[in-house]
Amino acid sequence: MWAASLADCSPAAILDFSASINPLGPPASAIVAIQSHLADLSAYPDPSYQSLRAVLCQLHSVPPDWILPGNGAAELLTWACRDLASLEQTCLLTPAFSDYRRALKAFNASILECPLEQREQLSSIAPSPVASSGLLLNNPHNPTGQLLSKDAIRQWLETFALVVVDEAFMDFLPEEAQSVVEWVQDFPNLVVVRSLTKFYSLPGLRLGYAIAHPDRLRRWQQWRDPWAVNALAAAVGEVVVKDTQFQQQTWDWLAVAKAQLFAGLSQLPGLLPYAGAANFLLVRSQRSVVELQTELLKRHCILIRDCLSFPELGDRYFRVAVRTETENQRLLEGLAEVLTDCAI
Secondary structure (H helix, E strand, C coil), rough: CCHHHHHCHCCCCEEECCCCCCCCCCHHHHEEEEEEEHHHHHHHCCCCCCCHHHHHHHHHHHCCEEEEEEHHHHHHHHHHHHHHHHHCCCEECCCCCHHHHHHHHHCCEEEEEHHHHHHHHHHHHHCCCCCHEEEEECCCCCCCCCCCHHHHHCCCCCCCCEEEEEECCCHCCCCCCCCCCCCCCCCCCEEEEEEECCCCCCCCCEEEEEEEEHHHHHHHHHHCCCCCCHHHHHHHHHHHCCCCHHHHHHHHHHHHHHHHHHHHCCCCCCEECCCCCCCCEEEEECCCCCHHHHHHHHCCEEEEEEECCCCCCCEEEEEEECCCHHHHHHHHHHHHHHHHHHHC
């Protein structure tokens, strides 16, 4: 790991604020599910994932054939981008997660970048008829954390040929009133992609799912390799979405820890954090973030996420995940020291 090499420590010693993963997990229910399904490793998974889909369809009140589990949200976004690439162009709200561009370019999609701050004029930005265009966005938005209104998304659904909404961070909102999952059955041009790895701290297990019209999901199933989701991931998925105790614990932690981190960052010289709905904060820095990142690693073994992969942001922004209050305080103290020394 490059960060550990730069910090001259073991990877385990790095306090990682770069990945927006729930620091409380994995939940105990996930560990129990893994241990109790180890014998399943000797057999192929159910290719239709009926048990997992039954749980997810009950969670979202949709029929089972409207849900497709995947090898993380990333796999499902790849197939969504293949569908988008068949259209004349795809509008991409920017700054955008770099993997969106990777997946779109893999299928030679025509990409039209649409700045987030101009989203109200999104339909007029597209030079060709919107009916032949697609739209890819995430909500809450990464890296700003902004929550896009359902009114805006509904307007786009009524004009764009295909709208793909990545709701990877939606679980972190106690009330999912801003999710558009409930609209999928009314809009065959809507695809919602969800992740189970961030909220439940399972990025190494790789599990997500898409909610969309069955015809679309059957086409994706034909495109991809069989058994995309391994047996342990499927077993874990069935239990964690019903783990209400862990969900409430996460929401309680996040409300306090995010307020603490935002307040602390606001008080540091040269930093401007932006309020957001997700479990991370985007911060503007008067100092080079690459330099700041390097100093934090060398002095404190703390890793922050630079925004160089977001061309619109560059070297004056960084993103930090919300971690435990103790870990947040360690970050704030490290930043304070580095920024103070820089000012001398």
